[in-house]
Amino acid sequence: MSAEPICGADIVIKALVDQGVDVVFGYPGGAVLPIYDSLFKQNSLRHILVRQEGGAVHAAEGYARSTGRVGVVLVTSGPGATNAVTGLTDALMDSVPVVCLTGQVPTHLIGNDAFQEADTTGITRPCTKHNYLVKDVNELARILHEAFYVAKSGRPGPVVVDLPKDVLFALGSYAGPEQGTHKTYRPQLEADPARVAEAAALIATAKRPLFYGGGGIVNSGPEACARFTELVRLVDAPCTLTLMGLGAFPASDPHFLGMVGMHGLYESNMAMHDCDLMIAVGSRFDDRVTGRLNAFSPGSKKIHIDIDPSSLNKNVRVDVPLLGDCGTVLAALIAALKEPLRRPDGAARQSWWRQVDAWRGRDCLRYDRSRSDLIKPQYAIERLYALTRDRDPFITTEVGQHQMWAAQFFKFERPYHWMTSGGLGTMGYGLPAAMGVQVGHPDALVIDIAGEASILMNIQEMSTIAQYRLPVKAFILNNQYMGMVRQWQELLHGGRYSESYTAALPDFVKLAEAFGAKGMRVERPAELDDAIRAMIDAPGAVVLDVAVDEMENCFPMIPSGAAHNEMLLGPRDEAARPVSEEGMVLV
Amino acid sequence: MSDTERHTIAVLVDNEPGILARVVGLFSGRGYNIESLTVAEVDRINNLSRITVVTSGTRMIIEQIKAQLSRLVPVHKVHDLTDEGPYVEREMALIKVVGKGEARDECLRLADVFRARVVDSTTESFVFEMTGSAEKLNAFITLMEPLGLAEVSRTGAVAIARGAGSF
Numbered sequence: 001m002s003a004e005p006i007c008g009a010d011i012v013i014k015a016l017v018d019q020g021v022d023v024v025f026g027y028p029g030g031a032v033l034p035i036y037d038s039l040f041k042q043n044s045l046r047h048i049l050v051r052q053e054g055g056a057v058h059a060a061e062g063y064a065r066s067t068g069r070v071g072v073v074l075v076t077s078g079p080g081a082t083n084a085v086t087g088l089t090d091a092l093m094d095s096v097p098v099v100c101l102t103g104q105v106p107t108h109l110i111g112n113d114a115f116q117e118a119d120t121t122g123i124t125r126p127c128t129k130h131n132y133l134v135k136d137v138n139e140l141a142r143i144l145h146e147a148f149y150v151a152k153s154g155r156p157g158p159v160v161v162d163l164p165k166d167v168l169f170a171l172g173s174y175a176g177p178e179q180g181t182h183k184t185y186r187p188q189l190e191a192d193p194a195r196v197a198e199a200a201a202l203i204a205t206a207k208r209p210l211f212y213g214g215g216g217i218v219n220s221g222p223e224a225c226a227r228f229t230e231l232v233r234l235v236d237a238p239c240t241l242t243l244m245g246l247g248a249f250p251a252s253d254p255h256f257l258g259m260v261g262m263h264g265l266y267e268s269n270m271a272m273h274d275c276d277l278m279i280a281v282g283s284r285f286d287d288r289v290t291g292r293l294n295a296f297s298p299g300s301k302k303i304h305i306d307i308d309p310s311s312l313n314k315n316v317r318v319d320v321p322l323l324g325d326c327g328t329v330l331a332a333l334i335a336a337l338k339e340p341l342r343r344p345d346g347a348a349r350q351s352w353w354r355q356v357d358a359w360r361g362r363d364c365l366r367y368d369r370s371r372s373d374l375i376k377p378q379y380a381i382e383r384l385y386a387l388t389r390d391r392d393p394f395i396t397t398e399v400g401q402h403q404m405w406a407a408q409f410f411k412f413e414r415p416y417h418w419m420t421s422g423g424l425g426t427m428g429y430g431l432p433a434a435m436g437v438q439v440g441h442p443d444a445l446v447i448d449i450a451g452e453a454s455i456l457m458n459i460q461e462m463s464t465i466a467q468y469r470l471p472v473k474a475f476i477l478n479n480q481y482m483g484m485v486r487q488w489q490e491l492l493h494g495g496r497y498s499e500s501y502t503a504a505l506p507d508f509v510k511l512a513e514a515f516g517a518k519g520m521r522v523e524r525p526a527e528l529d530d531a532i533r534a535m536i537d538a539p540g541a542v543v544l545d546v547a548v549d550e551m552e553n554c555f556p557m558i559p560s561g562a563a564h565n566e567m568l569l570g571p572r573d574e575a576a577r578p579v580s581e582e583g584m585v586l587v
Numbered sequence: 588m589s590d591t592e593r594h595t596i597a598v599l600v601d602n603e604p605g606i607l608a609r610v611v612g613l614f615s616g617r618g619y620n621i622e623s624l625t626v627a628e629v630d631r632i633n634n635l636s637r638i639t640v641v642t643s644g645t646r647m648i649i650e651q652i653k654a655q656l657s658r659l660v661p662v663h664k665v666h667d668l669t670d671e672g673p674y675v676e677r678e679m680a681l682i683k684v685v686g687k688g689e690a691r692d693e694c695l696r697l698a699d700v701f702r703a704r705v706v707d708s709t710t711e712s713f714v715f716e717m718t719g720s721a722e723k724l725n726a727f728i729t730l731m732e733p734l735g736l737a738e739v740s741r742t743g744a745v746a747i748a749r750g751a752g753s754f
Contacts, residue, residue: 121605122605122608125605125608125609125612129660130659130660131605133604150660155658182660183601184601184663185660309657310658312654313650313651314651
């Protein structure tokens with residue numbers, strides 16, 4: 001307890017500093033003026049002024065996912081809070097630790113339809129891990145510390161703390177973060193040892209094991225990623241990762257098959273279909289991964305490590321659920337496999353690898369490289385990867401075809417370098433997320449691999465990027481279409497491209513210049529390398545507008561309602577195998 | 588595979604604003620059924636409320652409901668009474684019947700058989716208070732229909748495990 005009572009706004013700042021927060025992404029307004037006044041009077045916290053509150057949450061997500069820390073957002077009441085809702089939902093779906101402070105009208109006006117009033121805790125209840133409305137200044141410090149504890153422990157997620165203006169002015173006592181946990185919320189970290197032994201026995205006797213890692217490994221931390229890598233190598237099994245898991249296992253390792261799922265690699269999906277043991281780690285059997293559920297990996301036993309009990313047996317029945325933290329459970333599993341050391345069945349494993357290599361031989365990511373007049377989007381990402389890989393870049397993406405091509409063609413060796421909106425699929429995520437990543441890593445190369453439609457959804461953040469001189473690079477694959485929408489219209493709706501073409505796109509070069517950034521455009525493959533080099537060599541922000549083949553589609557693909565072994569490998573398959581009626585209604 | 592089961596689940600929660608909305612929102616947002624739901628404070632010192640929810644679904648859905656409930660931050664404990672052994676389940680109803688003459692006599696006789704208590708009466712109406720299983724309440728209410736059933740108010744089920752153990 002501090003001796004002198006201080007005002008609620010000062011308590012907020014003190015609690016943030018005591019939680020080790022160094023940056024807050026926000027936008028002021030009437031209800032949070034006291035906090036902005038307290039911010040003004042101190043030097044420990046940096047504030048990044050965004051241009052729309054949605055951008056603040058995505059920036060905090062980018063910051064959180066690239067640093068492993070909690071991202072912090074500060075917005076005002078009413079529209080400030082409602083604008084944050086998409087970002088909060090995004091953070092919930094992708095398990096990103098975010099604490100979002102929202103202003104609120106004074107307590108005596110709550111419920112009166114006051115100016116800029118919204119029922120923030122009501123609106124955000126289903127899109128946060130937890131939320132609070134603080135009505136007593138003496139509860140404020142405790143709740144703030146608890147909010148950080150809840151956001152980062154267990155399966156991480158967004159937490160909203162709604163702060164009525166009178167509470168921010170009121171004097172109260174401050175308590176430090178020492179007791180900053182929750183009375184009862186204690187996620188289980190260690191799995192049941194009997195279950196671990198059961199899992200180890202299954203692994204030791206499997207003939208065709210497959211590792212299926214997800215974002216939970218990344219959330220658990222670099223240590224968990226290292227243990228995951230150790231286990232995959234120890235078991236000598238192929239390993240696939242979800243979109244959210246990329247970076248949890250080094251892409252250059254020969255055990256790595258590439259991404260799994262709807263636009264995952266052929267070898268990954270076939271291995272998932274045909275394996276006899278699936279070891280799911282921090283992944284959640286999402287519909288983008290499983291395809292048609294009743295045909296999902298029919299012959300396999302399944303082990304599932306997850307910290308969230310509701311992820312176990314949600315979509316797919318598993319044989320050995322291991323409730324606990326990935327890193328902790330993986331360590332236990334490694335210990336169980338080493339003592340006594342159990343070696344895989346050599347002959348069986350050899351024939352499994354032969355099968356995997358045969359699938360790899362299909363070269364499912366091949367595309368038409370014969371055109372010298374047209375930049376293929378896949379080629380653009382291949383070149384971007386080749387020319388930036390030695391700079392250890394951080395990549396964010398928007399949502400759509402470019403996102404899937406980035407996931408397929410960019411290789412990640414380490415966690416925390418890949419930030420994408422997986423669960424919610426939020427167009428407009430990439431640019432503000434890149435901004436947050438750059439704030440967390442001022443000297444790093446940060447690239448938003450974007451589509452021209454997505455980036456326009458939060459293009460106003462170019463102004464934030466300019467204000468803080470953030471050298472973010474936006475690499476736009478510009479095909480003038482909402483490419484994924486167009487691809488689905490081709491697949492499901494007879495090629496009737498209803499509203500998926502963007503007429504009147506801006507001139508991205510001039511747009512960049514208007515925001516004080518460097519703008520470039522390329523249209524020919526021969527110009528691409530020089531443009532990428534110029535982009536990464538430029539000291540400031542750059543928008544590189546890459547005109548790509550307008551009609552290119554993203555393959556391979558498991559069409560909706562299909563199984564892993566019914567992948568479309570290219571446009572010819574697409575014509576030969578129309579989508580089923582059940583598949584039509586799926587998203 | 589898709590056999591529907593009916594389960595009574597007891598949930599011990601922090602008695603804080605919004606907790607009921609959180610639980611109800613979970614059920615509606617994820618498309619689970621609520622057959623009945625009751626809530627009241629049960630521990631003033633520790634500020635705890637107990638929610639009794641009767642729900643139905645396949646085994647996998649029931650397991651999901653319990654997992655989803657238990658990961659809500661203010662939820663302390665989730666007990667599936669149906670799974671965990673014998674338990675007592677009761678519901679209370681207030682039942683208003685309006686009528687005169689023979690029907691009025693008949694409903695009093697039936698109330699006696701069902702051990703319903705008269706808690707209000709006028710010359711042309713009764714309000715019965717009745718406690719029991721949902722089936723017993725349903726049976727009585729059905730019998731009252733031709734005798735002038737006017738209004739029903741029910742609490743929904745509350746339940747507790749039999750024996751000395753407690754949570």
